[in-house]
Amino acid sequence: MTMKLKSDESKCVGCLLCTVACSAKHLKTFNPEYSDCAVEDRFPDPGEYHVHHCIQCEEHPCTGSCPEEAFYEDKNLGIWRIDWQKCTGCGNCVSVCPYEGCWLSPKEKSLKCDLCEGNPECVQVCPKGVYELVKE
Amino acid sequence: MTVPGYTGKVLRVDLTSGKVSVEAINWDWVEKFIGGRGLAARYAWSEIKPRCDPLGPDNVLMIWTGPVQGTMVPLNGRYLFAAKSPTAGGFVDSYAGGHFAPELKWAGFDGVIIKGKSPKPVYIFINDGKAEIRDAAKLWGKRVDETQKAIREELADEKVRVAAIGPAGEGLSKMACISSDLYRQAGRSGIGTVMGSKNLKAVAVRGKLGLHVPHMDKLVEICKESLKTDGLNNPDNAGMITDGTPILIDMSNDAGILPTKNFQAGTFEGHKSINTETLKTTYTVKRRGCFGCVLACSSFTRVKEGKFKGAAVEGPEYETIALCGSNCDVSDLGAIIQFNLDCDMLGLDTMSTGHAVAFAMELYERGILKKEDTNGLDLSWGNLDSYAQMPDIIARRKGKLGQLLGDGVTAAAKKLGGDAYKYTVAVKNVEIAAYDPRGTMTMSLAYATSERGADHNRSWPAAVEAYGTVNPWTTEGKAAMVVEDHRRTAAKWSVMFCDFLSIGYPAILKLYNAVTEKNMDEPQLRHIGDRIWNLIRAFNVREGLDVKDDTQPYRIANDPMPDGKTKGHTVPQKDFEAMRAEYYKLQNWDEKGRPTKEALHAVELDDIAKDLDYLK
Numbered sequence: 001m002t003m004k005l006k007s008d009e010s011k012c013v014g015c016l017l018c019t020v021a022c023s024a025k026h027l028k029t030f031n032p033e034y035s036d037c038a039v040e041d042r043f044p045d046p047g048e049y050h051v052h053h054c055i056q057c058e059e060h061p062c063t064g065s066c067p068e069e070a071f072y073e074d075k076n077l078g079i080w081r082i083d084w085q086k087c088t089g090c091g092n093c094v095s096v097c098p099y100e101g102c103w104l105s106p107k108e109k110s111l112k113c114d115l116c117e118g119n120p121e122c123v124q125v126c127p128k129g130v131y132e133l134v135k136e
Numbered sequence: 137m138t139v140p141g142y143t144g145k146v147l148r149v150d151l152t153s154g155k156v157s158v159e160a161i162n163w164d165w166v167e168k169f170i171g172g173r174g175l176a177a178r179y180a181w182s183e184i185k186p187r188c189d190p191l192g193p194d195n196v197l198m199i200w201t202g203p204v205q206g207t208m209v210p211l212n213g214r215y216l217f218a219a220k221s222p223t224a225g226g227f228v229d230s231y232a233g234g235h236f237a238p239e240l241k242w243a244g245f246d247g248v249i250i251k252g253k254s255p256k257p258v259y260i261f262i263n264d265g266k267a268e269i270r271d272a273a274k275l276w277g278k279r280v281d282e283t284q285k286a287i288r289e290e291l292a293d294e295k296v297r298v299a300a301i302g303p304a305g306e307g308l309s310k311m312a313c314i315s316s317d318l319y320r321q322a323g324r325s326g327i328g329t330v331m332g333s334k335n336l337k338a339v340a341v342r343g344k345l346g347l348h349v350p351h352m353d354k355l356v357e358i359c360k361e362s363l364k365t366d367g368l369n370n371p372d373n374a375g376m377i378t379d380g381t382p383i384l385i386d387m388s389n390d391a392g393i394l395p396t397k398n399f400q401a402g403t404f405e406g407h408k409s410i411n412t413e414t415l416k417t418t419y420t421v422k423r424r425g426c427f428g429c430v431l432a433c434s435s436f437t438r439v440k441e442g443k444f445k446g447a448a449v450e451g452p453e454y455e456t457i458a459l460c461g462s463n464c465d466v467s468d469l470g471a472i473i474q475f476n477l478d479c480d481m482l483g484l485d486t487m488s489t490g491h492a493v494a495f496a497m498e499l500y501e502r503g504i505l506k507k508e509d510t511n512g513l514d515l516s517w518g519n520l521d522s523y524a525q526m527p528d529i530i531a532r533r534k535g536k537l538g539q540l541l542g543d544g545v546t547a548a549a550k551k552l553g554g555d556a557y558k559y560t561v562a563v564k565n566v567e568i569a570a571y572d573p574r575g576t577m578t579m580s581l582a583y584a585t586s587e588r589g590a591d592h593n594r595s596w597p598a599a600v601e602a603y604g605t606v607n608p609w610t611t612e613g614k615a616a617m618v619v620e621d622h623r624r625t626a627a628k629w630s631v632m633f634c635d636f637l638s639i640g641y642p643a644i645l646k647l648y649n650a651v652t653e654k655n656m657d658e659p660q661l662r663h664i665g666d667r668i669w670n671l672i673r674a675f676n677v678r679e680g681l682d683v684k685d686d687t688q689p690y691r692i693a694n695d696p697m698p699d700g701k702t703k704g705h706t707v708p709q710k711d712f713e714a715m716r717a718e719y720y721k722l723q724n725w726d727e728k729g730r731p732t733k734e735a736l737h738a739v740e741l742d743d744i745a746k747d748l749d750y751l752k
Contacts, residue, residue, distance in 0.1 A: 013422075013423050013432035014425055015426070015427060015428060015430065016238075016428070017208060017428060020207075020208050020428075024208065024352055024356050029352075030206055030207050030208065030238075043424075043450070044281075044448045044449075045448075047421050047422055047436055125360060125363060127367070127425075
């Protein structure tokens with residue numbers, strides 16, 4: 001079984017609750033800079049939000065790009081996660097991701113969605129149902 | 137000492153000397169006044185030199201947040217600017233939503249105190265515990281959207297949040313606002329004028345420090361529950377979720393209180409063209425929420441065809457649609473959207489600007505203004521060609537018309553003399569909100585006693601009188617309602633929630649205590665509300681304001697409504713004065729509306745009482 005996070009950004013209203021819920025869960029801080037999801041505000045033109053996060057893609061080029069072999073497979077969820085002890089913030093994974101699904105935190109560690117042990121905070125707090133956890 | 141939820145740091149900027157420093161927040165005042173409105177009032181008392189020129193270097197412009205900003209508490213995306221008002225003459229705190237508030241907390245500050253006057257245009261950049269004053273020569277004269285774009289380019293960071301004035305604030309229009317996130321306005325009572333007087337074009341902030349509390353997991357769980365129970369599933373919030381404030385257009389029209397043709401009537405023939413249904417079906421392209429908001433009450437609208445094609449704005453809100461629409465006999469929402477956009481980007485308060493245009497149109501109809509006074513414009517009611525030019529004329533004080541209207545209707549009437557004052561609908565030089573008191577009589581007391589001039593946010597009896605079941609046409613026993621509102625809003629805006637989160641003391645306390653780990657109860661919070669309200673009143677009294685300024689507009693007392701549910705009604709002056717006297721009595725203020733020594737003692741403001749000459 002593989003779990004994936006999907007989002008429908010047309011429903012997003014830009015409240016950023018997903019980002020602070022994410023950082024609170026993982027790093028005990030309210031801080032979008034340390035969130036594994038991000039919301040880009042594109043107003044007035046084209047007048048929409050763009051939601052970024054790892055979609056747990058099949059090809060996961062991030063894993064092979066890492067010189068430190070910081071990625072490891074979470075077989076329970078069928079996803080790849082990052083070991084921050086090993087991550088040096090080189091940014092290779094960020095460069096190779098075709099979906100803008102990971103990025104570096106201000107402390108230069110790669111941020112990538114780990115699905116919160118199968119119960120993502122973003123899914124729980126989003127008031128408009130933007131996020132959905134899908135089991136395949 | 138620290139309290140969870142606060143950063144504990146205040147940024148101090150002296151624009152005269154160019155000195156920037158960081159200091160600890162006054163924790164004693166945090167205990168007594170919480171944050172937001174309360175801290176703004178307490179700092180204003182000590183920081184602002186009594187009777188200073190509001191447009192001089194002794195006035196102080198402040199930014200304040202509260203303990204909940206930047207957390208996951210519902211509807212916390214709110215902050216305020218405060219100063220001595222150049223328009224109303226007393227304390228002003230003006231609020232805005234959007235994303236500036238959390239960014240300031242994540243940058244490490246609860247508040248900012250800006251003193252002095254820069255010799256040249258500047259902006260302040262606050263970034264992760266530090267700040268610098270930067271040159272704004274190239275920004276001066278620019279619209280707010282141009283300013284935000286230029287600042288983000290200069291700082292090479294698209295995530296910088298910008299609060300800026302436009303040409304209206306630079307030119308010291310007393311209707312100038314501060315626009316943040318482009319479309320979020322600290323609008324009323326000339327707060328943008330103060331910023332302009334300091335040669336301060338903008339405050340930009342970027343925060344990557346975040347906010348941490350020791351009991352993170354517990355707080356997150358409480359917030360997650362509250363987002364649903366107090367926010368999304370709270371039936372009192374339903375209208376804000378489905379429609380937002382424009383839902384009030386039809387309700388006001390039905391109640392006969394929709395400002396029409398400069399408050400000459402309370403029903404508008406074209407109301408269906410400007411109501412929430414028309415806005416939603418024809419113009420809204422996206423709903424937007426401020427930080428932490430589960431309601432997303434605001435509509436991003438775009439005009440898709442016609443004369444104003446291409447105009448896009450977050451809004452218009454009810455106040456703008458009413459005061460810039462029906463009040464100017466304009467039933468074209470596209471025109472209102474363009475007008476709203478221009479006001480936001482030029483840095484004009486839409487509410488006061490709508491009044492100014494309606495006032496000029498009425499004077500034109502009455503022959504008091506002629507084409508030679510109106511820059512050659514035909515100011516007939518609803519003339520869209522003229523209407524569309526008005527924000528720019530007013531913001532930049534262009535020609536005779538811009539000179540006349542640039543500081544609002546009261547200043548304009550003084551220049552004109554004669555009967556012109558009869559057509560101004562304002563209190564303390566600030567134009568009233570879009571709820572005509574002739575269909576909700578207690579609104580007249582709410583407008584009169586608001587410290588920053590006619591305003592519906594400190595007390596809003598229209599909710600129960602015009603839209604509810606309380607008799608709107610009696611003043612008897614109504615003052616108590618306003619007293620309670622003043623207490624509650626002072627408390628609610630000190631913890632600092634958005635107005636539109638419909639919660640009472642129990643939910644406010646649940647969330648306040650959850651963030652701060654305190655154990656405050658309802659009597660304590662109500663008491664703090666009373667303390668803050670008395671302090672604000674004391675500030676105004678120290679500035680020379682009293683009963684002579686707590687007035688109602690001539691039209692409201694003297695011109696009976698012509699039609700609709702309110703037909704034949706006024707707010708008789710004697711009824712208004714009786715209600716005002718009752719209000720003062722309930723507050724234990726004297727007949728001039730000044731807090732007594734006992735009133736101040738009762739809320740532990742003896743130190744404030746000592747500074748008041750009339751109590752010596």
